[in-house]
Structure formats: C-alpha cells, structure tokens
Amino acid sequence: MIYRDYKDLKLSALGMGCMRLPVIDGDDAKVDEAATADMVQYAMDHGVNYYDTAWGYHNGTSELVMGRVLSKYPRESFYLADKFPGYDLSNMDKVGEIFEEQLKKCQTEYFDFYLFHNVCEMNIDAYLDESHGIHKYLMEQKKNGRIRHLGFSAHGNYDVMKRFLEKYGKDMEFCQIQLNYLDWTFQDAKGKMELLKEYDIPVWVMEPLRGGSLAKINEEAAKKLEALRPEESIPAWAFRFLQSMPEVKVTLSGMSNAQQLIENIATFEEDKPLNKEEMDTLLGIADDMVKKIVLPCTACHYCVSHCPQELDIPRILELYNEHCFTGGGFIAPMVVSTLPEDKRPSACIGCRSCEAVCPQQIKISEAMADFTERLKG
Secondary structure, eight states: OOEEEETTEEEESEEEEOSSOOEETTEEEEEOHHHHHHHHHHHHHTTOOEEEOOTTGGGGHHHHHHHHHHTTSOGGGOEEEEEEOTTSGGGTTOHHHHHHHHHHHTTOSOEEEEEEEEEOTTTHHHHHOGGGOHHHHHHHHHHTTSEEEEEEEEOSOHHHHHHHHHHHGGGOOOEEEEOOTTHHHHTOHHHHHHHHHHTTOOEEEEOTTTTTTTSSOOHHHHHHHHHHOTTOOHHHHHHHHHHTOTTEEEEEEOOOSHHHHHHHHHHTTSOOOOOHHHHHHHHHHHHHHHHTTSOOOOOOOTTGGGOTTOOOHHHHHHHHHHHHHHTSOSHHHHHHTTSOGGGSGGGOOOOOTTGGGOTTOOOHHHHHHHHHHHHHO
C-alpha cells in the first residue's frame, strides 16, 4: 500500500468510502454486514487505514455497521472520518445532538477526521451563519480531542468554496472534493484545486471514478490508453491521474464488492503517476466524452441581455449539462432549488430571443423545457 504523509500521520493513499457498501436484495438501507466485515478485514490486511462514513449513508446505517465492524480492531490501527450532515438544513441547529449520536453509532470516543458535509449553494448561507453554532461547536470538540482534524467536503462551485474559505479557511485542515479526469474541466476541479492550494489545504478525493462511469470507456478511447500502458486497467487510469497530484493525500473509493476492493488495492500497491503524454491523452479523452453529450455553451452571455425573464442562461445550461451527463444525480436539482422561482428553467417562456443571438446556435428554449421535465422526474 502507498502511504501519504499528512502532518505526523501516514495515511493509506486509498481510503474505503462507506457510501456504497454491499447490500441485501438491492435495498440501500440493508447493508450486508458480513460481506462488509470481510472487505474491511481484507483492506486492513493490505494496509488500508482510512475509513470514511457519514450520517446519511445507507439511510443512516453506514455508521452503525462500520462502528460494529471496526470495533473489532485496535482503535489506533485505523483512521475514522465522519461528517456533520449540513446537506439537510433542518440539521443546522442540531450539531451537538448529532455529533454525540455519531460517536455512539461509530462506537468511538473521537473522530480522527471530521467534516462540514457537502458545502454547496443550498447551505452556504446557513454554514456561514454563526447563530447555528456549528463552527464554534466543532472547534470546541477539536480542542477537547474528540475531533483530531477538522475539514470540509464540497460539491458547490468555485465561488461557494471561496466564500466558505474566506470565513473558515484558517481552521480547515483538509478538503474533500469531487476530483477525476473528467471533472478536471467539466466541474472546474482544476480551479478548485488551485483555490485550495492558495490556502495550503491538502486534498481528499471523492468520486475518483465518477460513480463508476470511468471504470468503462468506449473502445476507441480504451485503445489509446492501452497503447501507452498495455498492462493498466481502465479504472486504474483514473487512480493514476490522482497519483500524479502531490496535493492529493487520500483517494476514497466506494467499493460495493470484494472484487472492486481487491482490484483497487492492487492498483495502490504501486505509485505510477502519469507523464505528460499520458496526461494529455487522458484529458483529451475526457474532452471528447463531454463534447459528445453536452451543449457547447461558452458562457459568452449574449443570451442574457436578450432574455425578457432575465434568466442566468449560461449557469442554467451548465447545470443542464451536468444533469444530462450524469444521468440525474443531486447536484443540479440541489442548485436549482436555491434559485428564486422566477429564475429557474421553468420560468423560460420560449420566446427564443436568446437563440437569435447565440453564437453556438444552441436551442436554448428546448433545453430549458427538457431541463424542467427532468427536474420534475
């Protein structure tokens, strides 16, 4: 196992994400505890020492299962991460109650790593509102040794992350972001990495395979990669991309069966960062993947000045692209829900004034109507 230095710790470069544990009969709330225990045993035996759970994973059962499974091992033999569930605004005034319950569920007296969960457009104002006492409470727990290292995870855009860091950056010891070779430009992961570098905050990675979509790519792209590294599997390329970045300390993978775990651990037995040719090829493949699906909006904003509804069309199309490419997901609906009713895609009246000035000749009104229907679903 490769290890990364973090302060006085040595963290396994591969961490076990506990959001996609094996389940029974396809029911996300019914974690297969025996299969999970076997996977953890294999992970421990092969050097994985970082385990990441959260309040909402598996409908609240991930913490319970991981608490029981990990209690069989010496507490100093692993690092446990958990998170405050700020993705649900009704939790904002319950930080103490939730934190105490998490310790009980995980059968531990402290968390090695604890995060503000999912800093995004929906909750940034609430997170920055000190009347909820979240930051103050978590800092007290850190002072008392019940949190060893405090950080945050983010699905929000660059501006949201910047707002959070401007207020709390000095207290953040690490940040967990969605980072993979597809999102390097598609979700501006590159810009987010640069922002974190400004604050000297190391990076934890979630969604290295983008929910599994990068585990299998089209034949043409696969042949390009095979010509460069015949021995490398397609999923391994996504991990090698991350191994090429010294800022990345832990890469979390939500492995739902033993085979995935075995293959990922084998990849992380070697540190094999990409050279320039390999990196350029991989990013070129990512660009091709995006271009085949998304609308070619360049955010020139010509459309905005011609919209009688004063919609932020480029931003809406950006969210539409994300939603279409992902095949659904929570990011776009979450962000759209933060917009006033009269600024959502449903507010489009189909006048096509924007289309008359669009240099890319995008059928914007059709995209708005389709986005509205997709969000209803």
